[in-house]
Amino acid sequence: MANSIHIVVEPRKTDEAAAPASSLLTRVNAGYFTICLSLGAQAVLLNTLISDNDRATTKSPIVVADRVLGPWAVLMLWLSLCTLALISCLYLLRCCFHLRLVKAECSDRVAVNFLFVPWISWLLLLRAAPHRVLARLPHEVLLWALVAPIVALDIKLYGQWVTSEKRSLSAVANPTSHLPMVGNFVGAWAAAGVGWRETALCLFAVGLVHYVVVFITLYQRLTGFRAALRPVSFLFFGTPSAACLAWSSISGGFGVACKMLFFLSLFLLASLMCRPAYFKKSVKKFSVAWWAYSFPVSFVAVASTQYAEEVKGAAAGGLMLLLSSLSLLVFVAMLILTALNTDRLLRQNDPSLSFT
Amino acid sequence: MTKDEELPSLIKAISDHEVAGFDGVEDPHTSLSGTEAVEIEDVREMHSVSISMPPSPLEHKTKRVLFDDDSTNLAPPPAAPTTMFYSQPIPKASALHEAITNGKSAPLPPPPRVNKLRDKRYDSFKTWSGKLERQLTNLRGRPREREPHRVEMGSVPVDRYFDALEGPELDVLRPSEEILLPEDKLWPFLLRFPVSSFGICLGVSSQAIMWKTISSTESTRFLHISPHINQVFWFISIALMVAVAAIYALKLVFYWEAVRREYHHPIRVNFFFAPWIALLFLAMGVPPSINKTLPKPLWYVLMTPIFCLEVKIYGQWMSGGQRRLSKVANPCNHLSVVGNFVGALLGASMGIKEGPIFFFAIGLAHYTVLFVTLYQRLPTNETLPKELHPVFFLFVAAPSVASMAWAKMVGSFDFGSRIAYFIAMFLYLSLAIRVNFFRGIRFSLAWWAYTFPMTGAAIATIRYSSAVDNAVTKTFAVILCLVATLIVAALLVTTVVHAFILGDLFPNDMAIAISERRPKSSTTRRWYHRRAASSDAAVDQYLKFSDAKDVEVVETQPAGP
Numbered sequence: 001m002a003n004s005i006h007i008v009v010e011p012r013k014t015d016e017a018a019a020p021a022s023s024l025l026t027r028v029n030a031g032y033f034t035i036c037l038s039l040g041a042q043a044v045l046l047n048t049l050i051s052d053n054d055r056a057t058t059k060s061p062i063v064v065a066d067r068v069l070g071p072w073a074v075l076m077l078w079l080s081l082c083t084l085a086l087i088s089c090l091y092l093l094r095c096c097f098h099l100r101l102v103k104a105e106c107s108d109r110v111a112v113n114f115l116f117v118p119w120i121s122w123l124l125l126l127r128a129a130p131h132r133v134l135a136r137l138p139h140e141v142l143l144w145a146l147v148a149p150i151v152a153l154d155i156k157l158y159g160q161w162v163t164s165e166k167r168s169l170s171a172v173a174n175p176t177s178h179l180p181m182v183g184n185f186v187g188a189w190a191a192a193g194v195g196w197r198e199t200a201l202c203l204f205a206v207g208l209v210h211y212v213v214v215f216i217t218l219y220q221r222l223t224g225f226r227a228a229l230r231p232v233s234f235l236f237f238g239t240p241s242a243a244c245l246a247w248s249s250i251s252g253g254f255g256v257a258c259k260m261l262f263f264l265s266l267f268l269l270a271s272l273m274c275r276p277a278y279f280k281k282s283v284k285k286f287s288v289a290w291w292a293y294s295f296p297v298s299f300v301a302v303a304s305t306q307y308a309e310e311v312k313g314a315a316a317g318g319l320m321l322l323l324s325s326l327s328l329l330v331f332v333a334m335l336i337l338t339a340l341n342t343d344r345l346l347r348q349n350d351p352s353l354s355f356t
Numbered sequence: 357m358t359k360d361e362e363l364p365s366l367i368k369a370i371s372d373h374e375v376a377g378f379d380g381v382e383d384p385h386t387s388l389s390g391t392e393a394v395e396i397e398d399v400r401e402m403h404s405v406s407i408s409m410p411p412s413p414l415e416h417k418t419k420r421v422l423f424d425d426d427s428t429n430l431a432p433p434p435a436a437p438t439t440m441f442y443s444q445p446i447p448k449a450s451a452l453h454e455a456i457t458n459g460k461s462a463p464l465p466p467p468p469r470v471n472k473l474r475d476k477r478y479d480s481f482k483t484w485s486g487k488l489e490r491q492l493t494n495l496r497g498r499p500r501e502r503e504p505h506r507v508e509m510g511s512v513p514v515d516r517y518f519d520a521l522e523g524p525e526l527d528v529l530r531p532s533e534e535i536l537l538p539e540d541k542l543w544p545f546l547l548r549f550p551v552s553s554f555g556i557c558l559g560v561s562s563q564a565i566m567w568k569t570i571s572s573t574e575s576t577r578f579l580h581i582s583p584h585i586n587q588v589f590w591f592i593s594i595a596l597m598v599a600v601a602a603i604y605a606l607k608l609v610f611y612w613e614a615v616r617r618e619y620h621h622p623i624r625v626n627f628f629f630a631p632w633i634a635l636l637f638l639a640m641g642v643p644p645s646i647n648k649t650l651p652k653p654l655w656y657v658l659m660t661p662i663f664c665l666e667v668k669i670y671g672q673w674m675s676g677g678q679r680r681l682s683k684v685a686n687p688c689n690h691l692s693v694v695g696n697f698v699g700a701l702l703g704a705s706m707g708i709k710e711g712p713i714f715f716f717a718i719g720l721a722h723y724t725v726l727f728v729t730l731y732q733r734l735p736t737n738e739t740l741p742k743e744l745h746p747v748f749f750l751f752v753a754a755p756s757v758a759s760m761a762w763a764k765m766v767g768s769f770d771f772g773s774r775i776a777y778f779i780a781m782f783l784y785l786s787l788a789i790r791v792n793f794f795r796g797i798r799f800s801l802a803w804w805a806y807t808f809p810m811t812g813a814a815i816a817t818i819r820y821s822s823a824v825d826n827a828v829t830k831t832f833a834v835i836l837c838l839v840a841t842l843i844v845a846a847l848l849v850t851t852v853v854h855a856f857i858l859g860d861l862f863p864n865d866m867a868i869a870i871s872e873r874r875p876k877s878s879t880t881r882r883w884y885h886r887r888a889a890s891s892d893a894a895v896d897q898y899l900k901f902s903d904a905k906d907v908e909v910v911e912t913q914p915a916g917p
Contacts, residue, residue: 220728271670272671
């Protein structure tokens with residue numbers, strides 16, 4: 001009698017030929033904004049290095065590099081602006097044509113955190129823009145336009161963590177959960193930069209409280225995190241650096257609290273560097289998630305420049321040089337790897353960031 | 357019936373081949389000379405039913421000790437234990453065997469020297485499985501022995517420690533477990549010397565600091581304490597530190613495997629911070645008459661090992677896996693965290709600016725995580741003691757030292773220090789009130805490590821009383837110092853009693869000798885005879901622990917990711 005089970009194996013049709021534009025839209029999800037984030041962070045780092053040298057009164061070998069860094073900083077700025085504009089357009093198109101996919105992103109516990117990244121990227125770009133350009137832009141309006149979505153997403157996500165049973169923090173906590181807090185801290189940093197002290201303080205306080213909770217939760221029970229997304233673990237030290245930058249901007253100097261946050265991020269950086277086995281699985285295949293290696297290191301480097309400015313000394317200067325060169329190295333490596341693997345990024349489905 | 361059938365053959369096989377080399381050095385008849393062949397025979401027969409020889413093959417399976425001739429791992433026991441003996445005769449015994457069977461005083465090998473009868477059962481725990489010791493004996497010119505195959509010891513996963521051990525310090529073997537070393541013999545001293553012995557150094561050196569603080573602070577000057585007490589304590593702690601460190605260094609050299617297993621033990625690993633913290637205490641307690649200011653590089657040298665250990669241990673907590681914090685959190689983890697604060701305190705008192713802030717920040721972040729985790733008492737946490745135990749006093753350590761460190765870093769006992777200090781006092785009082793529940797607990801050397809929080813709280817109170825100078829705070833300071841002193845004195849008496857009168861200060865360290873695989877008890881229930889226990893008691897034990905095992909199995913399964 002027909003009680004047998006027929007298993008039919010159909011060969012999957014892979015389209016290696018030129019992919020239609022719509023499939024490109026299906027692939028460009030919010031995770032691609034990490035590229036822009038890294039570019040923006042690098043631009044900020046270069047700007048900080050240059051402006052530090054402007055203020056430096058002592059002769060140091062870095063002053064000579066000012067002439068070299070200057071054009072690079074401009075180039076980086078333009079590059080990040082173009083990339084950001086491009087990916088933003090693509091994502092807007094995706095929202096228009098593939099709303100279903102965007103909704104799927106919102107409900108996935110990892111992808112929803114990446115929704116903060118576009119706003120953070122634009123904020124970083126704003127921060128990296130030179131003053132004469134900023135003066136011409138209605139940058140207060142821009143700032144409002146960028147901070148408001150972060151606040152809205154905050155309310156939605158943090159509320160979900162506390163009140164929802166299915167999507168509570170203990171159920172969804174993973175290293176990408178640091179991204180909302182990075183959004184808060186970068187927003188506070190940008191707001192303090194234009195003088196909105198109370199807004200900055202508010203954003204900072206909310207971000208700090210949730211950072212403490214996420215920090216404890218992740219330290220306690222980090223299990224079963226996708227190996228391909230392990231690069232996002234660099235956010236462990238990226239977030240305290242962002243907090244350090246925000247607080248130094250708010251408080252006007254690099255006080256003890258900033259130093260403590262900076263040292264914490266240094267320690268976590270050292271701790272992760274000493275565990276190469278943790279990242280072994282994720283470095284086998286290149287993916288967009290690898291861009292998450294770059295921007296936390298840039299954040300630490302920016303914080304170290306401020307630290308070196310505050311604590312003048314050979315050790316601090318050396319640390320700044322070390323971290324800046326590390327950040328540059330990682331960034332260049334990512335650029336090269338992306339250039340070598342553009343086909344994979346644009347045509348093939350990225351397994352690490354596919355949320356559908 | 358099978359037992360009866362096998363029993364005679366077992367005796368026959370073992371008595372001729374195995375007794376000579378099998379039982380090793382403790383076997384008295386091997387050291388008898390050939391003229392006493394008749395006695396040998398008697399003794400041999402006696403030994404064939406002695407405790408060290410299991411009377412039944414099944415029983416033997418339950419109590420397998422790992423011998424160096426045994427090249428198989430513990431997991432699959434051989435089909436018949438006798439085959440093992442058949443296949444591996446010990447050639448050394450042949451001369452003796454002839455003598456025994458012939459019954460005359462045949463030329464026997466000269467009375468074996470001690471190193472020939474070196475108990476090979478401990479070799480798996482020795483450095484390079486005993487090769488180091490053999491090299492050393494070769495250097496001394498003794499004859500080389502035959503080198504049987506050594507068992508490679510793998511790394512024990514954390515789950516095995518939880519399964520095999522119980523108790524608040526995870527050092528009591530569960531009855532259903534088997535260990536790799538003989539249970540009825542007293543192991544070599546080095547194997548019995550746990551890393552928690554460094555707790556003695558912690559306890560005594562913190563006393564030195566306390567007496568130094570009492571004699572040098574303004575608010576306690578009315579007590580007229582002489583600085584000589586601090587000197588005496590300091591010299592005693594130096595001597596203790598040198599002694600304990602030397603012994604443990606010897607253990608490192610000769611029993612590397614045992615040290616490795618202690619490192620993998622979820623509770624003992626925290627005691628690896630203890631030597632460095634004790635060194636920091638020694639630096640803090642230096643009598644003013646010897647040295648007023650210490651060189652700054654000394655601080656960096658002292659903090660480097662702590663930093664390296666921390667990167668490793670905190671990284672383990674963070675990266676998940678089998679040693680994640682939700683699974684292994686226990687009050688002894690405070691030892692991993694308090695080192696940061698102690699280092700910050702020492703650095704700030706030496707005048708260093710940035711380093712103390714670094715360690716204070718790390719300590720604060722990780723202390724918060726640990727504190728919340730312990731307070732939560734997560735169901736996945738397997739190491740929290742169910743009942744109260746002196747280990748809980750470690751809760752008081754971190755806030756009290758943190759308050760002192762912050763005061764030194766900032767320059768005065770300000771709000772941050774006071775908040776930390778009051779937290780420490782609250783925890784101290786909430787534990788002290790429950791002192792009734794601390795009775796009836798087995799003493800262990802690690803208890804010395806639990807005294808330093810009380811001393812630390814006393815020192816913090818002295819500092820607080822110098823900031824807030826009135827009669828209440830002074831009285832409180834005096835009371836706490838008295839309590840700390842009394843506790844240390846009582847502990848000293850207990851230690852002396854255990855060391856000299858009871859003689860069990862260093863019992864066999866079960867925690868390091870657990871087997872790497874779970875003993876096969878899931879399908880076949882074994883009867884575990886232990887010194888001729890009655891069958892009823894055995895049944896009770898069997899039922900009790902089989903149930904516990906089932907419950908454990910059920911509980912651990914849903915705890916997975």
